[in-house]
Each structure stands twice: as C-alpha cells, then as structure tokens.
Amino acid sequence: MPAIRVDNPVTVRIKRFASSADLQEYARTMTLRYRPGLSVLFRALWQDRWAHALFDGLYPAFVSLARFGLENHAFTPVAVMSNYTSSLDCKKTESQALGLSGVGIYTGTACQMEEAFRLFGGLGKKHQELVRVNELWEQLRSASASLLFDHLVVGSAHMGEYASYLSLPGTKDSSVAEETSAYGRDIVGEFADRLYHAHGLEPPPPRTSSKPAKQVLRVIITENKRMTAGEIAAMKELAKAGVGGAGTETGSHSLNISFIDWSAVQPFRNQLKLLQDTDIMVTGIGTALFYSAFLPYGSVCVNTGWKDAMSIPTFGEEVLGMSNHRSKFVYMPLNRIREGVSKADVEHQIQRAASLILAGFSLPLQNAEENLSIFGRIIHDLGQHSDASKKGLQGREQVDGGFLCHQRPTGQTSLSDLVFERLVDAKNLLFQLPGPMGLAEACQMDVDKLRQLKKKYRLPEALGASGATCECVICESCGLSTV
Known part of the structure; x- marks a missing residue:
C-alpha cells in the first residue's frame, strides 16, 4: 500500500547573524524570562478524562525523561492543555469534586489531572508550579519577551498510548523500543510508583513471589x-x-x-x-x-x-x-x-x-x-514471523507514523480489530482515506500469515464457531455475528 502523507506545515522564522559578535549584541537587547532547572513540554489532550490525561500526556513525557536518564528528577510541567479550569484553584478539594459541566466537560477530573501533573513534576512538593503554554505565550507577548529555559525536554516520537504495537511505549516490544535491552525495564511500574509518591502514598512494596502474607x-x-x-x-x-x-x-x-x-x-x-x-x-x-x-x-x-x-x-x-x-x-x-x-x-x-x-x-x-490474550498471541507471532508486518504495525513504514493503523474502529485500542481484519472507521479520521480500507491493509500486514496463525491458535473454536467456513478464517467481512 502506498504511504499516506499527512501535511501539517509549520512556519518557522529564522534570523541569521553575520558573526557571533552580532548575535551577542542582539541578545543584549532582548527581554528574557528565565526558567531555571528542568522543564518538560508536553501536550495533554482531553485532560478531563484521566486515562487520556495520564497515558496520552504524562506517560509519554515520562518515557522521554527516562531516555535521558532523568526519570527521577523534579521538573516543571509545561503543558499544552484545554482551558477547562481557568477560573478554578485546582488545589482545592471542592474544585476536584466538580462533576460534568453543561458543555460535557468533567471539570473535577480535569482539576485532578492538572494536580497530578503538578505533583508528579515536583515529586509531591506542594509548591511545585504547573505552567500552561497558552498563559505563558500571552505573558511573553504582552512583555515582548523571549523565554530562556535552563534545561528543556520536549517531544515523544510517537510514544503516546495509541501509537503502540503490542505494549505501551518504552516497554518490551513497543513501537519505539528498538533497543529492547535498554527499554525492557519496568517503566510502567516506575511511572506508577512516582504517581503514588506524588500523591503522598507509599507505592506497593516489591515482592519476588505472588504468595501473600495476608489471609x-x-x-x-x-x-x-x-x-x-x-x-x-x-x-x-x-x-x-x-x-x-x-x-x-x-x-x-x-x-x-x-x-x-x-x-x-x-x-x-x-x-x-x-x-x-x-x-x-x-x-x-x-x-x-x-x-x-x-x-x-x-x-x-x-x-x-x-x-x-x-x-x-x-x-x-x-x-x-x-x-x-x-x-x-x-x-x-x-x-x-x-x-x-x-x-x-x-x-x-x-x-x-x-x-x-x-x-x-x-x-x-x-x-x-x-x-496476552489469543488476539495478542496471534499478533505477537505475526510480528515475529513477518518483518514487514512488524514494521507496518509499528508505523515505521507510514509517513503518518502509524496513526492510520491504530484508528480503533470499535472504540478502543484493540488487537482483536487487527485479527478480525476490521474496516477503518472513516467517520473518526482526522484526514481523508483514498477509499474504503481495512486495518490489515492500513497496517501493511501479511494477511496470508495472519490467517495461518488464526488456524494455529484455533480462533474459530475459541469463539464457539468451529463450523465456520471463511477464506479469511474469521473476520468482519465474513459475518462473525451470524456464525
């Protein structure tokens, strides 16, 4: 399948100087706002839904820090967020207890997540600052100032939850974990532990066996x-x-x-x-x-x-x-x-x-x-036996970074959608498709191998549909609901 290009141009203004002396002279005329220490710039989509806020926003930022060995450092969150709580003090319990607003925003949850960002960055310290990018931009414009960060980490290289292959980014077999020895660590556990600490709670203690001491x-x-x-x-x-x-x-x-x-x-x-x-x-x-x-x-x-x-x-x-x-x-x-x-x-x-x-x-x-479930094992084996399928599932062959491959046709990130060769839901796309398309095509999967693995793992029998006769073994176009 030809790659689908998504054009999102950004205009960058570049000022050139003839010499370092000219650059220094220009810098002396600037009004600077200095931010000391470590800052992390990330985008928090839908921060009034806690799982999106944490795993589409904060978790990718944490993985970025881990790649630089900074996962244990305090930092100032510099977040791109919707303006859901502008009139509220999210530190207050009553703000965090607010429910659904008249325009469908879970205002209290948005406050809870903004507090989670702030406390996570400050390792639980109450005085930690949370910087909103829109407010920061307005401050800089009104003062005709520029911003100088002491140390800024920005970007996650498709390490958000929905760009994953078989696991969350930064963990074993994830879409960005080319060096599995480096990223096969318990990064999700480290993230959870830091979130516990941020909220003044002791993380669950490590154990070497599941056998409990309690009755x-x-x-x-x-x-x-x-x-x-x-x-x-x-x-x-x-x-x-x-x-x-x-x-x-x-x-x-x-x-x-x-x-x-x-x-x-x-x-x-x-x-x-x-x-x-x-x-x-x-x-x-x-x-x-x-x-x-x-x-x-x-x-x-x-x-x-x-x-x-x-x-x-x-x-x-x-x-x-x-x-x-x-x-x-x-x-x-x-x-x-x-x-x-x-x-x-x-x-x-x-x-x-x-x-x-x-x-x-x-x-x-x-x-x-x-x-992994039976769906996960099928997709795992497909990636092991077909390098083309693995690259397609990881988004490494698509210009859009695999976004199209993870459209969640049934409403969630689901490996079963791949196994059932479901159609991409064009209604929810951010860009147009060249025509009707299945996930197997969008992910550039080896369909013949996929169907062999469905038989190997006895998927029809697991579904209670052992008498089904479909060329695709079991798939959406085969009419699973009638089997």
Whole structure:
C-alpha cells in the first residue's frame, strides 16, 4: 500500500547573524524570562478524562525523561492543555469534586489531572508550579519577551498510548523500543510508583513471589459504562454473596469482594489508595482497564472483555498486560463473551485468579507474553514471523507514523480489530482515506500469515464457531455475528 502523507506545515522564522559578535549584541537587547532547572513540554489532550490525561500526556513525557536518564528528577510541567479550569484553584478539594459541566466537560477530573501533573513534576512538593503554554505565550507577548529555559525536554516520537504495537511505549516490544535491552525495564511500574509518591502514598512494596502474607485477598469488581443494568445488579450481588474460599497447599484464604463505581471514589488520590492493596481486579475494556497499571506486585487483573453490536468480541487495551511486570492478566473465554458473561463466569475467573496468586508466580514477570490474550498471541507471532508486518504495525513504514493503523474502529485500542481484519472507521479520521480500507491493509500486514496463525491458535473454536467456513478464517467481512 502506498504511504499516506499527512501535511501539517509549520512556519518557522529564522534570523541569521553575520558573526557571533552580532548575535551577542542582539541578545543584549532582548527581554528574557528565565526558567531555571528542568522543564518538560508536553501536550495533554482531553485532560478531563484521566486515562487520556495520564497515558496520552504524562506517560509519554515520562518515557522521554527516562531516555535521558532523568526519570527521577523534579521538573516543571509545561503543558499544552484545554482551558477547562481557568477560573478554578485546582488545589482545592471542592474544585476536584466538580462533576460534568453543561458543555460535557468533567471539570473535577480535569482539576485532578492538572494536580497530578503538578505533583508528579515536583515529586509531591506542594509548591511545585504547573505552567500552561497558552498563559505563558500571552505573558511573553504582552512583555515582548523571549523565554530562556535552563534545561528543556520536549517531544515523544510517537510514544503516546495509541501509537503502540503490542505494549505501551518504552516497554518490551513497543513501537519505539528498538533497543529492547535498554527499554525492557519496568517503566510502567516506575511511572506508577512516582504517581503514588506524588500523591503522598507509599507505592506497593516489591515482592519476588505472588504468595501473600495476608489471609484475606482483596477483590474489586469495577463498573463499566458498557454494562447493562442487569449485569450491574448481578455483580453487586456477587460482591455481596462472595465466592467462598480459595484453597491451596498453603492453606485456605478468604476473599473480600467489593463492587466499585470509580465515579464515587474521589478524588484520584483515593482511587490510588484503593488500588494500593488490591489483589484481584475484575474489569472490562476502556478507561477502567488502565487502573491495572497501578496494581500491586503479585496481583491479577481479570479482563471480562466486551462484544459490540455485531457480536464481535474484544479485550480492548490488552497492551497494558504486555507492559506490566507486576501483575498477571487472565481473560474471559471468548465463547462466554459472545453468549453473555454471567455471574457464575465472573465467579469462576475470580477463583482462578486467587489460585494463581496462592500458587505463587515469580516476580517481576519474566515472560510478559503470558499476559496476552489469543488476539495478542496471534499478533505477537505475526510480528515475529513477518518483518514487514512488524514494521507496518509499528508505523515505521507510514509517513503518518502509524496513526492510520491504530484508528480503533470499535472504540478502543484493540488487537482483536487487527485479527478480525476490521474496516477503518472513516467517520473518526482526522484526514481523508483514498477509499474504503481495512486495518490489515492500513497496517501493511501479511494477511496470508495472519490467517495461518488464526488456524494455529484455533480462533474459530475459541469463539464457539468451529463450523465456520471463511477464506479469511474469521473476520468482519465474513459475518462473525451470524456464525
């Protein structure tokens, strides 16, 4: 497929000097605003949605710092942000508690995230400054001044969440981790630890085994906007009734189960405090899955998945599992997702997760591939066996850096979209396509090899569709909803 070029020209004014003496003379006439220490310039899109604010904004900035060995340094955040909170003091609890505005902005969450940026930069120090680029620009214009940074880090080279391949950027097998030995570290864990410290909380302590010293395992089942009223009622009943003990050779442990509506756990610091001691998190796709990045050592995340209106199942952002060195990820069987997940299905997965913990898996995880679902394993193997596919999935062959390859047709970053060879949703594109296009084409994938791997991993059987006959094995155009 020919590369698709996205033109976004920027005008740069250049002033040239005949000599260094002329340059020095010109500099003496300038009005300078000096910013000492380390500053980090980043863009925080949609800062009223916490997962976007942290993983599209702050996390890429943190990875940039790590590439320079500056991940433990205090810095001043210089952020490009929407003007959601201009009239508020986000340090105040009442500002962070505000809800949805009349124009659809989660104002309180925006304040919480701006505070997270500020505290993260200052390593928790209350006096740390947060600089808004739009306000800084106005100050410079009104004073006819120029800005001199002591030390400025800027740019992330497509290290945002949605430009990833199999894992979050900066981690093993991510789209930018060419030197896997250098970036195969627990960068997500380091990010989580710093965020805990920034909010005045001790990060979960390191462990070498998942076997717990405590007798009661804490389980949280998190609400998801995709749940029906019946599913919510069933999960609340499960939390109330419990699932009994989980017995192993180490003895019997009990489970303390809670059903969590994150909107009722405010502000963000209280959410971190809850996660600090969680052993098992049961969650669906989307924003709720990003809480898995802050789970303690030796925990298990149960991904219950979701099916769309076409009955096509997905596990959403499972790149989070591949990026996590501290937790195991388990997945609801695909046939159960297609038929409809029941209370008994969730109960079984909780018991499975408890057994994994009590059996004692080693930490940190040495084989992150274990945290991939069947979709992730197929795409992982495709990248291993087809260099062209790997480069296409990483966006290394596209002028747009792979943006088109990660359009999230079903509404989330999903490896299942690649496996099912779904069509790109042209309605949500920032630029025009030359015509209808599937993700396999957009990502320049080896389709023949992909279909071989679907057979190898017995995808039709996993879906409960072993009798299906499609040239593509299983794909969107084949009509999965009718299988």
